[in-house]
Amino acid sequence: MENYMENNNVVIGGRVIEEPKFSHEMFDEKFYKFSIKTKRLSDYEDILPIIISERLIDINEIKLDKIVKIKGQFRSYNMQCETRNRLVLSVFVKEIEFTDDESVTTLNDTNLIGYICKEPVYRKTPLGREIADVLIAVNRTYKKSDYIPCILWGRNAKFCETLSVGNLVKLNGRIQSRTYEKKLENGDIERKVAYEVSVSKFAKIEK
Secondary structure, rough: OHHHHHHEEEEEEEEEEEEEEEEEEOOOOOEEEEEEEEOOOOOOOOEEEEEOOOOOHHHHHHHOOOOEEEEEEEEEEEEEEEEEEEEEEEEEEEEEEEEEOOEEEEEEEEEEEEEEOOOOOEEEOOOHHHHHHHHEEEEEEEEEEEEEEEEEEEEHHHHHHHHHOOOEEEEEHHHHHHEEEOOOOOEEEEEEEEEEEEEEEEEEEEO
């Protein structure tokens, strides 16, 4: 049987910046959403959404400014938005612990194994830096899949030119947040946040 925790494994740490709010209920189990702030080595801070079950911990223990270490999975679901679906990403908690160790706030390690489900997009920045955008489908139980946007750099980005839809790949990286602006039909500017895995190690798996 396929081990889905090995296909999708996240270990992340950060400081709570938004207390839990009710997200949804499934089979009489309530799930809550909160946010943490995790640091990059560059001191830039990523704001990441977390989903946790009421059965895992007393939700009231998750307080602002507490440092948490989380083990789980990077998951996605399609949310209906007017005339189209929007991919919503979050870290799904399997284990959580509280700590006073400040170094945990830089912990951000993601390992995925999945199938390329959209042709990779390779490009160069105006300064000549090589980048590739890749969307991978990571299998989950009950015949579901999580669709995870990934961004690759340098030789890994160049390597993506040799890959195609259906290739099985494994990667290691960190989950990052990125803000951007979208112009609405009425001319207003809406500020949005996107999440993706910034990949440091990448390889094709021969079936």
